[in-house]
Amino acid sequence: MVDVEAGGIAADALKSFIERIERLEEEKKALADDIKDIYAEAKSTGFDPKIMRQIVRLRKMDENDRQEQEALLDVYTHALGMIRG
Structure with missing residues (x-):
């Protein structure tokens, strides 16, 4: 070439x-x-493909990052009066 x-x-x-x-x-x-x-x-x-996509995204994440994200989600949902089981 x-x-x-x-x-x-x-x-x-x-x-x-x-x-x-x-x-x-x-x-x-x-x-x-x-x-x-x-x-x-x-x-x-x-x-449910929407939930499957979330699982795929979560499985890609580092364990510590995922736990931090879940903890923040709990804090935010409680602050907004939303009860998360």
């Missing part, structure tokens, strides 16, 4: 980066579609 300079930019290198990004964006879209399908399948069997 021979780089052609255009305004100080190596065009072939730039094109290569752009094409790699585009391929990854296509893969990301395909994965997002697959995830959407799984949530739809789970919903059709009676599971």
